Amino acid sequence: METVVIQSWEELQEELFAFSWNEDLRRFRSRFAFRGLSDADYRLETTLIRLGGPYAELERHLLRNFKKYAHTKVVERDSLWHWLSVAQHYGLPTRVLDWTYSPFIAMHFATANIEKYDKDAVIWAVNYVKAHELLPDRLRNRLMLEGANVLTVELLSESINSLAELDALAADKVAIFFEPPSIDDRIVNQYAFCSVMSDPTMVLDDWLANHTGIARKIIIPAALKWEIRDKLDQGNVNERVLFPGLDGLSRWLKRHYSPRL
Template structure:
């Protein structure tokens, strides 16, 4: 990836990390601090922005339809609020099925958690990607851009997409425009709500998001958290109650938090 325009920032302190994450959040029009960034935290700065579908390998483009069809066939019908492509994709991603979706959050603190949750990676630099979804949506095909404008929205909902993109075939037809869009899933579980989560999707399932971003350097930044800073960030997040216990409600999240919290520093 060719990085320009100071896209990659390596922070040196907790305070600088906060400044960089909230650097462009002031809205002159609103007179309020309202970030327009989607954040994604990764424990290894070298990890690409690839979907679980791409990481399957093989003929994953063809396999995608078979996986989703069989997921719909065998899943309980009451797992989705509505029988639509976007509800099924959201549920499938949530439960770990390989999809062309990628997880993001509106919260920079949640992104910091995911960049520092894996203590096995504390000798490796972490990263938080910040992508301006408003600017990304300005590059959408006119019909989709107009759909957002009609609603006065910055991010799609599944209901909006149900009307605009009704099938994978329609989505694939947008691939010629090489589109990246962000949408909010239904609030089907506390985990999605607590993580302030939403998804991105590429119209072309073969394209990684980072490859698309390389062509649009004006809309993103890559904030590197050095390995030597990770313990401080992790401890301060724990003190702020940004932990697995909150972000993954239930006994599994509680167990993950306690295991990490009482693990020795390495």
């Protein structure tokens, strides 16, 4: 797996937009999903894995009870993928991992926690098109028929309708990247993207380490965090925009007016 340590704001832009030229379209259209983490030592663990204990056995119980007590109007359709998306959005431990199409939003999440400014940050960039080349034929063929690079909850619902079917999807573990439904402005503003593993116990960075040429790690040294954070704020990439509402406004103001440690 390629790891790059950047040394400046300008170099960060170059690395995040690298490989975005699409010769077929003659346009700059990146095929990377981005995820920013405030500590470069953090792994790509799902909230389900971080729950601990017999989490793989508890997954179906968590989702079943969420569906039981959640209002029926919170999902557009009664499908596994709509429920997983909504559950993840509202904080239930799931096997879903949050990503974004936007490198700037990934930069935000890499620098939002000022208590981690003594630690290097990381932005993961995963080529979801290459990842999907490893999918079973039925999913790859569905993408080809649709003329798409990205799976949606509707497309996935046509092939996989339960956690058991997801677990049994392929003999080899696979990663699926998909677009969640636009539940609210937060998902839209964050240009949200998601991934799931066919095995709920598989940490995505372990899977990526076994499949070369799919992922890049872009390390942001701690010394650069303040500059990147201030420039993002000037560019209006902040909690007030990404978390619409008074809670996002309060988080932005708290960070914005915190003294430099």
